[in-house]
Amino acid sequence: MDLFDKFDGVAALHASLPFKDVDPFKVVMDKILSETVAVINGRETIMAGTNNYMGMTFNEEAMEAAKAAIDAYGTGTTGSRVLNGTYGIHKELEATLCEFYDTEHCMVFSTGYQATLGLVSALGGKDDYIIIDADCHASIYDGCSMSNATIVRFKHNDVENMERRLKRIPEGANKLVVVEGMYSMLGDAAPLKEMLEVAKKYGCMTLVDEAHSMGFCGEKGRGIAEELGVEHLADIVVGTFSKSVGTVGGFAVSNHPKFDILRFVCRPYIFTASLPPSVIASATAAIKAISRSGNRRAHLWENARRLHAGLKSAGFDMCTNTAESPIVAVHLPDPDVGTRFWEQLLEEGVYANMAAPPATPSGVFLMRVSVCAQHTTDQIDEIIKRFKVTAEKVALELRNT
Numbered sequence: 001m002d003l004f005d006k007f008d009g010v011a012a013l014h015a016s017l018p019f020k021d022v023d024p025f026k027v028v029m030d031k032i033l034s035e036t037v038a039v040i041n042g043r044e045t046i047m048a049g050t051n052n053y054m055g056m057t058f059n060e061e062a063m064e065a066a067k068a069a070i071d072a073y074g075t076g077t078t079g080s081r082v083l084n085g086t087y088g089i090h091k092e093l094e095a096t097l098c099e100f101y102d103t104e105h106c107m108v109f110s111t112g113y114q115a116t117l118g119l120v121s122a123l124g125g126k127d128d129y130i131i132i133d134a135d136c137h138a139s140i141y142d143g144c145s146m147s148n149a150t151i152v153r154f155k156h157n158d159v160e161n162m163e164r165r166l167k168r169i170p171e172g173a174n175k176l177v178v179v180e181g182m183y184s185m186l187g188d189a190a191p192l193k194e195m196l197e198v199a200k201k202y203g204c205m206t207l208v209d210e211a212h213s214m215g216f217c218g219e220k221g222r223g224i225a226e227e228l229g230v231e232h233l234a235d236i237v238v239g240t241f242s243k244s245v246g247t248v249g250g251f252a253v254s255n256h257p258k259f260d261i262l263r264f265v266c267r268p269y270i271f272t273a274s275l276p277p278s279v280i281a282s283a284t285a286a287i288k289a290i291s292r293s294g295n296r297r298a299h300l301w302e303n304a305r306r307l308h309a310g311l312k313s314a315g316f317d318m319c320t321n322t323a324e325s326p327i328v329a330v331h332l333p334d335p336d337v338g339t340r341f342w343e344q345l346l347e348e349g350v351y352a353n354m355a356a357p358p359a360t361p362s363g364v365f366l367m368r369v370s371v372c373a374q375h376t377t378d379q380i381d382e383i384i385k386r387f388k389v390t391a392e393k394v395a396l397e398l399r400n401t
Contacts, residue, residue, distance in 0.1 A: 097253055
C-alpha cells in the first residue's frame with residue numbers, strides 16, 4: 001500500500017480533463033504588464049481571474065513603501081511574531097487596520113488562510129460548538145478540524161436552516177458562528193444582517209470572514225458588515241491582503257477585551273515567520289489608499305454590473321441573478337465543456353478561472369471571472385465579446401440561441 005494511493009481519484013479526474021495544450025491549473029504568467037494585462041504563452045492576455053479587486057498591485061504608494069522598507073529593514077524578519085519577528089512597522093500596520101475598522105485590537109498573520117485557521121482553531125474548545133455555512137472556505141473547515149469543538153453545518157445562506165441548527169444545541173453551551181460576507185466561487189453575498197441577528201438571539205459569538213468583500217463593500221470599504229450596518233454584531237472580522245490589498249498576509253480585528261490573549265494560544269500565529277517588511281509596508285500603504293478610494297470602488301461596481309449584464313444578455317447561465325460582487329461566475333454543464341471553454345477562452349486572449357470540485361459547491365463547474373477596478377469599459381466589453389466567440393467555438397448552447 002502506497003500512501004499516495006489515496007489520491008488516485010484526484011489524479012484520475014485531472015487526467016480526464018480534455019485540455020490540449022495548457023493545463024488550467026499550471027498556467028505560468030510570463031510577464032505582468034499591468035493590473036489587467038499579462039503575457040501568457042507569448043500572447044498579451046486580459047487578466048480576468050486575479051482577485052485583484054481594487055487594483056492595488058501597482059499602486060505607486062504601496063510600491064514605493066515596499067522598496068523603502070527593503071532598504072531600511074532588509075528582506076525578511078527570520079522569526080515568529082512572538083520572537084524577533086515583530087518590528088515597529090508590524091505594529092503600525094495593526095494600528096492602521098484598527099483605525100480602518102474602528103476596532104481596538106488587531107493581529108496580522110502571514111497569510112489570510114492562517115488568520116481564519118488560527119482564529120477558528122483557537123476559539124473552538126472541547127465542549128464548544130462551531131456553526132458554519134456549508135460553503136465556507138477551506139481555511140474555516142481546516143480550523144474546525146484543528147479545534148476540539150463540535151461542528152454544526154447549515155445550508156448555504158439559509159437563515160432558517162441556521163436557526164433550526166442553533167435550536168438543537170444545548171442551552172448554555174459556548175457557540176461560535178462563522179460566516180463569510182462574500183463567497184469566493186459563486187460571488188454571492190451572505191444575508192449577513194439576518195444571520196448575525198439570529199446568532200446573537202441564541203447567544204453566539206460571531207466571526208465574519210470579509211476576505212472577498214473588503215475594499216469595495218461599504219462606504220469605507222470594510223466589507224459586507226459595514227455595508228449592511230451590522231458591524232456591531234460581528235465580534236471578530238478576519239480578512240486577507242491577497243485580494244483587494246494586492247499583496248499577501250491576513251488579519252483579524254476585534255473589540256473583545258480579551259482578544260490579545262490569542263497571540264499566545266493561536267498556533268498559526270506563533271509557529272511561523274512573520275511577514276517581511278516590504279509586504280507589511282505595501283499593505284499599510286494600500287489600506288490607507290483603499291480608505292479614500294470611493295471613485296475606484298464605484299468604477300469596480302460599474303465593471304461588475306456591466307460584465308454580468310452582458311454575459312446574462314448573451315445567454316450564459318449565470319450563478320447569480322445580478323452582480324452581487326466583482327466575482328462573476330458562469331455555470332458550465334460538465335468537465336468536458338468546462339475545460340474546452342477555458343482553454344479556448346485563453347486562446348481568445350482572456351484568462352479566467354476554471355473552478356472545479358472540490359473547490360466549488362455542489363460539484364459544479366464554473367468559469368469564474370473576478371473583475372478589477374482598473375479594467376476599462378473597453379476591456380469589459382472585450383471580455384464579453386470573447387466569451388461569446390468562445391461559446392460558439394466549443395458549441396456551448398446559450399439560453400437565447
